[in-house]
Amino acid sequence: MTPRILNLRAALLLGATLLASSPALAEAVLHRGNAGEPQTLDQAHTSINIEEFILKDLYEGLTVYDASGKIVPGAAETWDLSDDGLTYTFKLRADAKWSDGSPLTAEDFVFSYQRVEDPKTAAGYANILYPIKNAEKVNKGEVPPAELGVKAIDEKTLEVTLERPTPFFLELLAHQTALPVSKASVEKNGADFVKPGTMVSNGAFKLVSHVPNDNLVVEKNASYWDAANVKLDKVIFYPIDDQAASVRRFEAKEMDLVYNFSADQIDRLRGAYGDQVHVSPTLATYYYAFDTRQEPYSDVRVRQALSMAVDRDFLAKEIYSGSQIPAYSMVPSGIETYGEPSKADFGTMSQLDREDKAVALMKEAGYGEGGKPLNIEIRYNTNPNHERVATAVADMWKNTFGANVSLVNLDVSSHYAYLQEGGKFNVARAGWVADYADAENFLALSLSSNKTFNYGHYENPAFDDLMKKSYEETDPAARSKLMHEAEAMLMKDQPIAPFLTQADLWLVSGRVQGWHDNAANQHLSRFLSVSE
Amino acid sequence: MIAFVLRRLASAVPTLFIVVTISFFLMRFAPGGPFNLERPLPPATMENLVRTYQLDQPLWRQYVTYITNAVTGDFGPSYIYKDNTVAELIGKGLPYSMELGFYALLLALIGGVTMGTVAALRQNSALDFSIMSLATVGTTVPNFVVGPVLTLIFAIALSWLPAGGWGDGSLRFLILPMIALALPQLAVFARLTRGSMIEALHADHIRTARAYGLPSRVVVVTHAMRGAMLPVVSYLAPCAAALLTGSAVVETIFTIPGVGRYFVLGAINRDYTLVMGTVILIAIFVIVFNLLVDILYGLLDPRVRHD
Numbered sequence: 001m002t003p004r005i006l007n008l009r010a011a012l013l014l015g016a017t018l019l020a021s022s023p024a025l026a027e028a029v030l031h032r033g034n035a036g037e038p039q040t041l042d043q044a045h046t047s048i049n050i051e052e053f054i055l056k057d058l059y060e061g062l063t064v065y066d067a068s069g070k071i072v073p074g075a076a077e078t079w080d081l082s083d084d085g086l087t088y089t090f091k092l093r094a095d096a097k098w099s100d101g102s103p104l105t106a107e108d109f110v111f112s113y114q115r116v117e118d119p120k121t122a123a124g125y126a127n128i129l130y131p132i133k134n135a136e137k138v139n140k141g142e143v144p145p146a147e148l149g150v151k152a153i154d155e156k157t158l159e160v161t162l163e164r165p166t167p168f169f170l171e172l173l174a175h176q177t178a179l180p181v182s183k184a185s186v187e188k189n190g191a192d193f194v195k196p197g198t199m200v201s202n203g204a205f206k207l208v209s210h211v212p213n214d215n216l217v218v219e220k221n222a223s224y225w226d227a228a229n230v231k232l233d234k235v236i237f238y239p240i241d242d243q244a245a246s247v248r249r250f251e252a253k254e255m256d257l258v259y260n261f262s263a264d265q266i267d268r269l270r271g272a273y274g275d276q277v278h279v280s281p282t283l284a285t286y287y288y289a290f291d292t293r294q295e296p297y298s299d300v301r302v303r304q305a306l307s308m309a310v311d312r313d314f315l316a317k318e319i320y321s322g323s324q325i326p327a328y329s330m331v332p333s334g335i336e337t338y339g340e341p342s343k344a345d346f347g348t349m350s351q352l353d354r355e356d357k358a359v360a361l362m363k364e365a366g367y368g369e370g371g372k373p374l375n376i377e378i379r380y381n382t383n384p385n386h387e388r389v390a391t392a393v394a395d396m397w398k399n400t401f402g403a404n405v406s407l408v409n410l411d412v413s414s415h416y417a418y419l420q421e422g423g424k425f426n427v428a429r430a431g432w433v434a435d436y437a438d439a440e441n442f443l444a445l446s447l448s449s450n451k452t453f454n455y456g457h458y459e460n461p462a463f464d465d466l467m468k469k470s471y472e473e474t475d476p477a478a479r480s481k482l483m484h485e486a487e488a489m490l491m492k493d494q495p496i497a498p499f500l501t502q503a504d505l506w507l508v509s510g511r512v513q514g515w516h517d518n519a520a521n522q523h524l525s526r527f528l529s530v531s532e
Numbered sequence: 533m534i535a536f537v538l539r540r541l542a543s544a545v546p547t548l549f550i551v552v553t554i555s556f557f558l559m560r561f562a563p564g565g566p567f568n569l570e571r572p573l574p575p576a577t578m579e580n581l582v583r584t585y586q587l588d589q590p591l592w593r594q595y596v597t598y599i600t601n602a603v604t605g606d607f608g609p610s611y612i613y614k615d616n617t618v619a620e621l622i623g624k625g626l627p628y629s630m631e632l633g634f635y636a637l638l639l640a641l642i643g644g645v646t647m648g649t650v651a652a653l654r655q656n657s658a659l660d661f662s663i664m665s666l667a668t669v670g671t672t673v674p675n676f677v678v679g680p681v682l683t684l685i686f687a688i689a690l691s692w693l694p695a696g697g698w699g700d701g702s703l704r705f706l707i708l709p710m711i712a713l714a715l716p717q718l719a720v721f722a723r724l725t726r727g728s729m730i731e732a733l734h735a736d737h738i739r740t741a742r743a744y745g746l747p748s749r750v751v752v753v754t755h756a757m758r759g760a761m762l763p764v765v766s767y768l769a770p771c772a773a774a775l776l777t778g779s780a781v782v783e784t785i786f787t788i789p790g791v792g793r794y795f796v797l798g799a800i801n802r803d804y805t806l807v808m809g810t811v812i813l814i815a816i817f818v819i820v821f822n823l824l825v826d827i828l829y830g831l832l833d834p835r836v837r838h839d
Contacts, residue, residue: 040614122580140576194615214698214789242784252687252695413564413802
């Protein structure tokens with residue numbers, strides 16, 4: 001009997017202790033709906049933003065985005081740029097450590113960046129770091145990884161030499177591909193360094209467990225230099241790719257955050273949840289490309305007319321329920337270094353005036369009613385929203401020009417494979433989401449030298465020349481001016497017709513604190529907290 | 533019997549081989565590849581990836597490599613879920629799919645056979661009609677409707693059960709997906725049982741049994757049931773193979789971490805190895821369950837002999 005009594009006493013004592021200290025024991029857990037299963041947790045292979053959200057909680061690059069989407073120091077406390085704009089010297093934080101307690105060193109960054117560029121790694125976003133000296137050559141196997149322009153001066157000093165001045169380099173360093181890996185861990189564990197129990201990370205959180213398609217759990221990293229200001233004990237990412245399912249789980253109060261839901265739910269959710277529904281314009285453009293190699297799309301008047309006849313307000317309001325914003329420029333608003341983009345001149349006209357002008361232009365080009373027949377095929381990747389947009393656009397072109405419009409859709413892979421391999425088309429849907437917050441990222445798509453992304457094979461030496469000058473320009477204001485001129489030219493030529501600036505849709509439960517909508521769509525859990 | 537089983541297992545090898553070969557080449561007919569993404573990759577990156585995954589080799593060599601590796605149990609890396617091999621993905625997901633599928637199968641089988649038997653015994657009664665109407669609804673309403681409706685009622689409106697996820701694997705989490713998964717199969721079992729039971733009840737030996745004055749319960753359970761079960765057992769094989777290897781729809785709606793979604797995801801993303809892995813998995817399940825059912829036949833019907 002005695003042992004049992006003792007046990008009872010021990011249990012009572014334990015219970016009492018637990019009760020007394022329960023406020024301190026209450027864990028702050030954020031349930032984060034994450035719109036899909038991450039394909040990888042390796043910074044060299046990552047390509048999508050649902051991985052970015054996890055990786056940026058686990059790791060910290062030299063620079064980071066703060067809660068409002070602004071670049072601030074991360075693992076690097078300070079940096080200097082040489083006068084010629086070619087050499088950055090980063091000073092790492094003295095107290096920056098890995099989750100196993102070992103110090104984060106400049107050598108880790110050298111190793112990480114070399115690993116990304118090594119052709120054997122086959123990193124999907126290797127081009128993010130191409131501005132670093134020799135990066136492209138290393139990536140193409142022309143010189144060994146040791147030739148990459150990154151050097152550890154001492155344990156906490158990193159020197160990065162650039163190929164050419166790159167005004168947006170600090171933005172690139174905040175990309176998830178530029179997150180460091182622990183040299184010791186990768187050398188010891190190989191490809192398994194990403195697995196729970198093995199992963200060593202330097203961010204605000206560390207990986208605890210991962211059940212594919214169910215959940216991924218990270219907990220506060222006590223070794224993190226700013227751990228004192230991290231308010232969450234645990235973040236659980238739920239990789240729910242079914243948008244309706246994630247909304248249901250939010251409504252059942254199983255999720256605090258939901259990323260991406262169907263736009264046709266906006267009105268209903270606003271009615272039920274008010275300001276917990278967030279529609280945040282982002283750096284992404286939805287556009288149609290014209291095949292400028294072929295008639296009639298080689299005629300600038302035809303392209304302008306077709307673009308003008310598209311009622312973007314209708315697309316934004318009726319199809320996307322206001323979750324997207326009408327766009328008249330390729331570069332979206334919200335890029336600090338660029339300001340207001342150069343819009344197409346018809347942007348300020350009313351839709352009725354645009355249609356009148358479009359009809360006149362089309363007539364001048366000799367197509368449509370009373371001219372040569374206008375047969376247009378719109379290609380898009382299979383998706384209910386893209387289909388609705390294509391149907392609406394087809395209708396607008398039919399009504400305005402009497403055009404015969406047919407629709408062709410292929411799955412994502414086939415659609416983009418066709419365009420990238422130079423397949424001929426009439427009009428094709430495409431979208432671009434910024435890799436970094438700089439206008440160049442959008443304008444470079446239309447360079448004649450850009451064989452992959454310039455689907456319509458637009459060739460304008462004057463545009464190419466302005467862009468070339470912008471790469472050489474070190475003064476930010478002058479560079480911005482050059483890019484504005486280039487964009488104005490692009491919008492006059494309309495080889496691409498931007499329709500919409502996309503928005504990120506979030507459901508943010510009332511218990512989440514510290515949330516700020518931002519165009520860069522950056523939401524590190526370290527800036528968030530939950531109230532009970 | 534043992535000879536029969538061995539013979540069937542031996543004939544499974546060429547069957548599997550043909551399935552693998554056809555799927556391998558069919559997969560490559562689809563345009564695009566695993567690395568044609570919405571955001572296209574620069575040529576240098578594409579080259580590195582294609583080289584790393586040996587997709588630049590001639591197709592016949594890729595095929596030979598795949599077959600040689602597969603024989604040793606190496607089903608290759610997943611092109612999409614790059615941190616995992618196909619074997620790891622299936623190994624992690626299969627237990628979830630099988631557990632859920634097993635409960636769904638039990639529910640469908642027991643529920644369906646009971647309902648079908650009751651309907652047959654009360655043929656053309658109101659009970660029969662309501663059971664058969666329910667069965668018709670079960671087969672016609674797709675589970676992507678049943679699933680969300682169940683969630684709306686039991687998770688959101690009543691807050692009795694979770695809206696999704698596996699959680700700790702306790703029954704609460706499994707009830708709704710289990711019902712959504714079982715319902716169409718339950719309906720099939722009910723209809724099959726009802727039909728064959730009505731037939732069996734009119735058979736000569738049943739009439740004889742009744743004439744001997746055996747109690748109705750004994751007549752139905754021991755005599756009629758045995759014959760009536762044959763069509764049910766035939767359907768059991770494809771049904772078990774389908775339920776145990778997971779359903780893409782139910783697993784997506786309820787966010788169950790099973791393997792059901794991998795076939796669809798793999799096909800859309802041109803993850804060749806993942807598709808091949810799931811094809812082999814499903815083929816093995818179909819072969820094994822067909823064999824089990826053939827053995828069961830011999831036990832239920834003395835006319836079927838496996839010499």
